[in-house]
Amino acid sequence: MxxxxxxxxxxxxxxxxxxxxxxxxxxxxxxxxxxxxxxxxxxxxxxxxxxxxxxxxxxxxxxxxxxxxxxxxxxxxxxGTNKRFSCIIVGAGNMGNALANYENFARRGFDIIAIFDVKKEKVGTVINNIKVMHMDILPEFIKTHHVDIAMLTVPNNKINEVATQVTELGIKGIWNFSPTDLRLDNGTIVENVHLSDSLMVLGYRLKESRENHNH
Amino acid sequence: MxxxxxxxxxxxxxxxxxxxxxxxxxxxxxxxxxxxxxxxxxxxxxxxxxxxxxxxxxxxxxxxxxxxxxxxxxxxxxxGTNKRFSCIIVGAGNMGNALANYENFARRGFDIIAIFDVKKEKVGTVINNIKVMHMDILPEFIKTHHVDIAMLTVPNNKINEVATQVTELGIKGIWNFSPTDLRLDNGTIVENVHLSDSLMVLGYRLKESRENHNH
CATH class of the missing domain: 1.10.10.10 (Winged helix-like DNA-binding domain superfamily/Winged helix DNA-binding domain)
Structure with missing residues (x-):
């Protein structure tokens, strides 16, 4: 060891x-x-x-x-790959859907146990066998279920509000997909995913390779 | 300068x-x-x-x-943020949908000009004003459109086949969302996105924070 x-x-x-x-x-x-x-x-x-x-x-x-x-x-x-983490997804849009359907997560110890959204047309739909619930139910849900991680795929202008809300309910980990670098002073652990960063590096490498070919 | x-x-x-x-x-x-x-x-x-x-x-x-x-x-x-790159998405599933709807990319110089899939039920649908076309049309499309980047959101067991196909058609950059670390020997530039890596780091940090609290 x-x-x-x-x-x-x-x-x-x-x-x-x-x-x-x-x-x-x-x-x-x-x-x-x-x-x-x-x-x-x-x-x-x-x-x-x-x-x-x-x-x-x-x-x-x-x-x-x-x-x-x-x-x-x-x-x-x-x-800690032998540990298990209970996760919820907030935001049942395309990215939320993609995450809910990602097979790898459960294999790596991350179980998605619920999905939340505020939109009427989303609530009640089922994604990968998980029913989408209204955000209003979240406080009650947290009382009866242990949740380690909130995966946030909400619009950028809602991210601070939603992040504050889930952490006030006691969730300690946030996986943030909004472009904002989320920081919370209440000890919450945040990992920000910035897809654009990776795309910008790809753009840089393509530009460099073009320039080298032209020399 | x-x-x-x-x-x-x-x-x-x-x-x-x-x-x-x-x-x-x-x-x-x-x-x-x-x-x-x-x-x-x-x-x-x-x-x-x-x-x-x-x-x-x-x-x-x-x-x-x-x-x-x-x-x-x-x-x-x-x-090279002032450069523009023409992009196609291959795979019109949830992740493909999420990428097609991501506002930031166009602002950063990455224009999504077409989406491709092989599934009948996807072909002909419209995502963020872009019509999904069948992969069979890709060779013809490339002849008439300049494409810098293929964003690949295909199933993991198709990634090598699709990556080979798009690079043989002359596409120089690949943004890969499959869990496989894609490497191509033909000079193609690849950026791999590994969402699980970021989630594993979040898991590690949560585990550490728990252990510190218990000491």
Whole structure:
């Protein structure tokens, strides 16, 4: 078991990627891998990999490489992939629908137990076997159900109001899909998803590649 | 104008975030900002900010801070936010719908000009004023329309086939929403979106916060 020490958020944010690659290696029945091979697969430098993985105790052995399953297990423990989280979706629009239908989440420990919206035409509809309820019911729902995470896919002009509301009801985690970088001073943990950021990087890389071709 | 030099991808990936924060500062009519103030707003260390922004020529002045508008303009130029990119969506499911309805993309220079799917019940429907066409029409469409980016929201078991198909038709950029880390050896530029990664980080942070409370 890995020694408990503070791992930087920069490293933590890279762990899900290691986790995915290691899980692929396990599927391929690969038992051990050098930082060089892992580097080639993941397109990260080998020195970055060694640095990241040394952070929590150095699983690698000189001349042997990493034991894939051990590394996978340790990263799983750090990330807490064996934990389960109860989630609700607020906003039953397209993005809410997409999230409710995403198979991967349940497999990773995130169970979507309810969907809420304020629109009459949404309330009562069923998305992936979950009935959409009116936001008015949320306080009552929270009394009878434990909820860890609210996934917010509401319009940008509603995000602050909805985020305040769900945290006042005691929800500790928010997964925010609005373009606003949500920050709450009440200790709520927020992860913001910024799809445009990724698209802008793609645009940059395309522009660079064009310019290089024209030289 | 910034001197042309190679900026690392790690820095590039952080630029959209600076871009968003600077655009907010401009809206608030803030003319200049110190790395310390920017650090507090963005929750990045001031030294990281100085390092990042020094990469492309150091816009900051001792005792004055950064000129917000100048910095915004320079980052815009680097990212190429004044460029326009023609995009198609392949896969008219929930995620495809969500992307087609995302207002921000057009504002950032990404125009969605067509949507494709293979399912009979999708073809002919209209999403945000764009008619969904059958994938069979794609080759003909590409002959008459310039397309920079294919946004792929197809099922995971179709992703390799579809990615190969669109790149063989000459599309140079792929925005991939399938869980597979797509890599193509034909020079295509790919950005993979991994929503689960962000959710796993949220799970980690919730777990940590619980454990700290229990100590």
């Amino acid at each position: 890995v020694e408990e020490k503070k791992i930087s958020m920069a490293v933590i944010r890279r762990l899900p990627r290691y986790f995915r690659y290691l899980s692929d290696l396990i599927k391929l029945d690969i038992k051990r891998i050098s930082s060089k091979e892992l580097s080639e697969r993941m397109h990260i430098t080998a020195s970055q990999i060694r640095q990241d993985l040394n952070c929590f105790g150095g699983f690698g052995q000189q001349g042997y490489g990493y034991n894939v399953e051990y590394l996978y297990d340790e990263i799983s423990k750090i990330l | 910034v001197e042309e030099k190679k900026i690392s991808m790690a820095v590039i990936r952080r630029l959209p975030r600076y871009f968003r924060y600077l655009s907010d500062l401009i809206k608030l009519d803030i003319k200049r900002i110190s790395s310390k103030e920017l650090s507090e707003r963005m929750h990045i260390t001031a030294s990281q900010i100085r390092q990042d922004l020094n990469c492309f020529g150091g816009f900051g002045q001792q005792g004055y801070g950064y000129n917000v508008e100048y910095l915004y303009d320079e980052i815009s130029k680097i990212l």
